[in-house]
Amino acid sequence: MTSPVGLTVVGLCTILLTVGILIRGKVNPIVPMTLVPIAAALLTGHGFGDVGDFFGEGLESVMNVVVMFIFAIIFFGILQDVGLFTPIITWLMRLTKGNVVAVTTGTAAIGVVAHLDGSGSTTFLLTIPALLPLYKEIGISRYVLITIVALAASVMNMVPWGGPLGRAGAVVAEDPNQIWVKLLPIQAAAVILVLIAAALLGMREQRKLRARVAVNAGGAGVRDDAAANPEAGSGVDVDRLATEFAARQKEERDKAAYTYRRGRGVV
Numbered sequence: 001m002t003s004p005v006g007l008t009v010v011g012l013c014t015i016l017l018t019v020g021i022l023i024r025g026k027v028n029p030i031v032p033m034t035l036v037p038i039a040a041a042l043l044t045g046h047g048f049g050d051v052g053d054f055f056g057e058g059l060e061s062v063m064n065v066v067v068m069f070i071f072a073i074i075f076f077g078i079l080q081d082v083g084l085f086t087p088i089i090t091w092l093m094r095l096t097k098g099n100v101v102a103v104t105t106g107t108a109a110i111g112v113v114a115h116l117d118g119s120g121s122t123t124f125l126l127t128i129p130a131l132l133p134l135y136k137e138i139g140i141s142r143y144v145l146i147t148i149v150a151l152a153a154s155v156m157n158m159v160p161w162g163g164p165l166g167r168a169g170a171v172v173a174e175d176p177n178q179i180w181v182k183l184l185p186i187q188a189a190a191v192i193l194v195l196i197a198a199a200l201l202g203m204r205e206q207r208k209l210r211a212r213v214a215v216n217a218g219g220a221g222v223r224d225d226a227a228a229n230p231e232a233g234s235g236v237d238v239d240r241l242a243t244e245f246a247a248r249q250k251e252e253r254d255k256a257a258y259t260y261r262r263g264r265g266v267v
Helices: 004-024 030-043 048-081 086-096 100-117 120-138 142-156 163-172 176-218 238-255
Strands: none
Touching: 004 030, 030 048, 048 100, 086 100, 086 120, 086 238, 100 120, 100 142, 100 176, 120 142, 120 238, 142 176, 163 176
């Protein structure tokens, strides 16, 4: 078990067993993530003293990444709580003017901005409530909304304070910031590809809306006003939806009793 092949097999089995237990959801995640690696270490002939040394070395290698994670979560959490991203999102919503292709492309842009904190949960909690009413008004599939936001989040998750890059930096013992600098051209190209994919999805939804209008007009003679003119976003009051989103965000900040510090001095 101490040969390179044996250690590789034990390592893979440890990962598979841990993931399998986590998927079942029967125990607290701390239990399999603690006991399974310890059991694997004992199986390969290491003692508890060696396990303690492994723990110390591993903690030392990821400490810088952990500190950066804590800072990013607190910093971007504060920015979101005080409403920094709200004007940007409302501006992008108004910029689409209800046009189907512009809405889907704007969704990608909003997803990119919202995921600057590197947290998927905050990205979806910020973008879905803001854009879902707009998608319903126009008649665009909600699966398209989820797909575009997920694509944008996956690309922006390459920021240094995001999970994947931090873990990669810990494994290869390199600063995540240095890895990110090398990945910046790829990330920029990926953002462009996300915008292109969003535009293509918008064109597909536009064709579906036209087909729906044709069926309604040739059947019962009842037109779907929201889809009657996909290019112009007929019947969709984008300004109202953006204003309602901004009002909801302000109401949440008021409930949390957030206040802005005024003046130049700090007491």
